[in-house]
Amino acid sequence: MKVNIGKKILLANEEYALKNKQLLAEKKKLCLNMISSPGSGKTSILYRTICDLKDKIKIGVIEGDIQTDIDAERIRATKAPAIQVNTDGACHLSAAQVNKALENLPINELDLVFIENVGNLVCPSDFELGENAKVVVLSVAEGDDKPVKYPSIFAKSEVLLINKIDFLSAGAQVNFDIERVKIDARKLNKDIKIFPISATTGEGMTDWYDWLIESINNSQGN
Amino acid sequence: MHETMVAQSLLEMISAEAAKRNARPIGAKISCGMLNPVNDEILSFAFGAIAKSTVCEDLKLEIEHKPMNGQCKNCDSTFELELSHLVCPKCDGKDFELLPNEPLTLEEIEFQTE
């Protein structure tokens, strides 16, 4: 006897994601889920963003890593609150983990919550955390074929940060065609915002900051 | 992907449905979209391993991979997207809307009939 079920398999995660979304909406906080492969520069981008915008907006961070609290410590050096979540081997953050971390952030004092997901270009894209948008980071050292090879995260993200562009202007031997990345990313996601940046030199960061501030204003209803 | 986690979640869902009906599940059909694919072999292997000596032991998993669909902005037709060739088959248009991805779903369970 065959019985129709029609239930989502990752339902438990989605229920938590919905809780997070409701909490964030109620408090009118913007929440961004940052995803990339290991070492693309997520923490460096957050560090620089927090420092450069510290007179304008208050940022809190949830740091997801398989192990260690190195990244949370790096963020705390800016004086911004950071909660480290260790996934103990899991390849992505779950909405339940984010739910608990949100309780430990001084959320009422913040304008923006960044979630730095576990370094992984594949798995985190399947797990909604309750964020308003995903931000994917691709560094030029990883190659310009990544949107084609890992379509899911590029299709689901609202923003693409192309990081480490200082390597290109420094004339290092990297074959990375920014135009190719833009074209490929937009094939699956025509509205994706693309900002080429360098977290090290600060090049290109202004457009990213403008987008952040505009998005915060939208979520606060101004 | 994290097939072991999916297997665990599936085992819990199927076991709960079986308990509700007081019946033995012998097969299950699941589906996934192109943006969240699962590997059939790894999932079946992981499921088989954790289902040992549970009500789901020897259950046969069938996994359907659903295509991703797009809707052409030029001629309005809906078509299956091929990642390596993203154009409308009717008009060769390249401007299309990505239709929602199919989430990982437990579609159907087959129970043993006494």
Ligand SMILES: Nc1nc2c(ncn2[C@@H]2O[C@H](COP(=O)(O)OP(=O)(O)OP(=O)(O)O)[C@@H](O)[C@H]2O)c(=O)[nH]1
């Ligand atoms: N040249 C250059 N190096 C950068 C830039 N951004 C980050 N890096 C370097 O890249 C390395 C990795 O940066 P992280 O910020 O730790 O990267 P991450 O994505 O947070 O890494 P995980 O959390 O381990 O996944 C560090 O050595 C950074 O100094 C950049 O824009 N230019």
Ligand SMILES: [Mg+2]
């Ligand atoms: Mg980091």
Ligand SMILES: [Zn+2]
């Ligand atoms: Zn995984």
Ligand SMILES: [Zn+2]
């Ligand atoms: Zn067409």
